[in-house]
Amino acid sequence: MSTAPTPAPYDPAPGTEYSYPLSDYARATARSLGAGWDSESSYLGGWGLIFTTDDRVSLRLYVDGDGPTGDLMIGDRKTGDEHLVFFERLPENAPHTPEEMSEWGDALALFVLSLGL
Template identity: 75%
Template structure:
């Protein structure tokens, strides 16, 4: 292939393709769930914990690397049950502003409540 016509490989600068780490999604979800909920960051923000402050529930929000469950997953840490978050349940694009992150948190909170854990 002629190098003068080769397409430039897609290589976005850090923080431009995905502005927020996944742990921020967990924090936004806990804020949307309200009093009695909190969140913690996982390793390097690559996942997040969403939990009740009374210890009743502990959920891990992560991306399923092999796609066997779904892309975005909420795992009940006590039972090991994994629940794929349907993409139709979420905003169309990754959040780039605090308002968009709040919207993601609200939608993820609704999904958590729908699980009836």
């Protein structure tokens, strides 16, 4: 019988592991995309909308619940197409400051632009 102590389960305090809800990522993305883009928050910030003010593009930023870890996705609300956001294109860690959130917004804006919408 092992006498080694059992490690405590990982249980970070609220707001320490992930400081921002997904709707903040959508808002930062719209800011990075510039004039003619806007965003809206979902219930409790669980996902966010990114759209053009002329209603030409409407995207939903969300985490896909399929699979063991979930994937960051951008869904085109007009065509139904879904696009996996590759983690290689994103900053390494979750943002904890407004500056880091801006970096995420810039990276996600570049991804949106790469879709050619």
